[in-house]
Amino acid sequence: MPSMPSELRVIALEGVPEVRTGDDLAALLNDAIARTPHAAPLREDDVLVVTQKVVSKAEGAIVDLSTVRPRPEASEFARRFDRDARQVEVVLREARRVVRMEQGVLITETEHGFVCANGGVDASNVGPDSGSVVTLLPRDPDASAARIREGVRERTGVDLPVVVSDSFGRPWRWGIVDVAIGVSGLAPLDDLRGSVDHDGRPMRSTVRAIADELASAAELVLGKTAGRPAAVVRGAGIRRGEGSIREMVMPPENDLFR
């Protein structure tokens, strides 16, 4: 692992325009990097964190709810809990498995293996005049991250690791935090098992979820209302490599909260 840095910076990219389906997101982000004071020139220890919404919009991972006919189960749940039955239908379509569907909360496991509220289907910040459009999670968020990374590399020659982030709730705690849903160019986990602590004791079970912490750090400057979809995180001491978000998904046999 690289030595631990003593200072980290998170720089929100400025002037990313409203993203639409078919847009070259890497080009838009690269322009924003060039335009943002302190972001350019990119450095060796930078990571680009991009929020899911713009990735899904650029890729067309959206659904117009006016085209959706909810199944009876979706209508019943929506009626009971004052929700949009068509959105509930989309969540169920995107689900590999329903984890919880009670108290108005719908938690599903997506095809990626993520367990989250509404399977990542989201209506907020979709765009002006978007009516009843919702975004889905990108089909292959690692590939989404890789395309952005490749697009930046083509334009600048810089190999910039990319994290695609989304906001997830957690059991037992209120509030949402941003976590990683796709990565390219970095190891999402920092596995310290077998290394020793400050006092020389072996650490038995310490695996740092670096990619999730990068996403959370970025959220602090991106927020939910500001229209900022991406940030450069500088100096996090990540380990480069061809990692995958699949490394972060706990397999069923280790999952004590099915």
Place this chain on the structure above:
Amino acid sequence: MPSMPSELRVIALEGVPEVRTGDDLAALLNDAIARTPHAAPLREDDVLVVTQKVVSKAEGAIVDLSTVRPRPEASEFARRFDRDARQVEVVLREARRVVRMEQGVLITETEHGFVCANGGVDASNVGPDSGSVVTLLPRDPDASAARIREGVRERTGVDLPVVVSDSFGRPWRWGIVDVAIGVSGLAPLDDLRGSVDHDGRPMRSTVRAIADELASAAELVLGKTAGRPAAVVRGAGIRRGEGSIREMVMPPENDLFR
């Protein structure tokens, strides 16, 4: 809410000595702030994140395992899964409720209402020559944060919000992230319900877990091996106030993963 900042910095404090029971932690941290380039002078938008281990050590929230006699249940679990029966015993003593105890994993609910592996009882980085000592979570982590905040204010006149952090695992995802276990001087949650998104749509369920994201951002420069127990997070746009970590604990009636 303050306007969203465009840049965040996380500055690891330098030269915090090995902390021992009875030490004036606020004084040690204040000295470290003064000693760390870029940290001093403190600013209005700073938050101090302090990791649990040094708080527990300063407060004497430690147990010498040589004094612990495990109950049969602890011995049996430890034997099956190659763990220290005395540490398992301490975890059970600290627990209000056992959430899961299987596959060698012991997840409990602490008296604070936190649900985490081993109830926050931890043997790593306890100190040199500490033999079989483990740390417990601070009895009242909000009060711990308040004491540090008050100690810094006495010495510098600056009202510096404080977050006490610890590393928690999560269901469904590998790896640990730092979260808040105590706060003073800030609102741990940023409740955006009722406000509108970038496109003017009301946001129905967005509550940002700011204190947890501050803890995660700090972890990126503190790590697990570097002997760094605290960081200043500058520019996070937090909302000041007399918040409590209790706001972040989900009550049983909303908990779908008992």
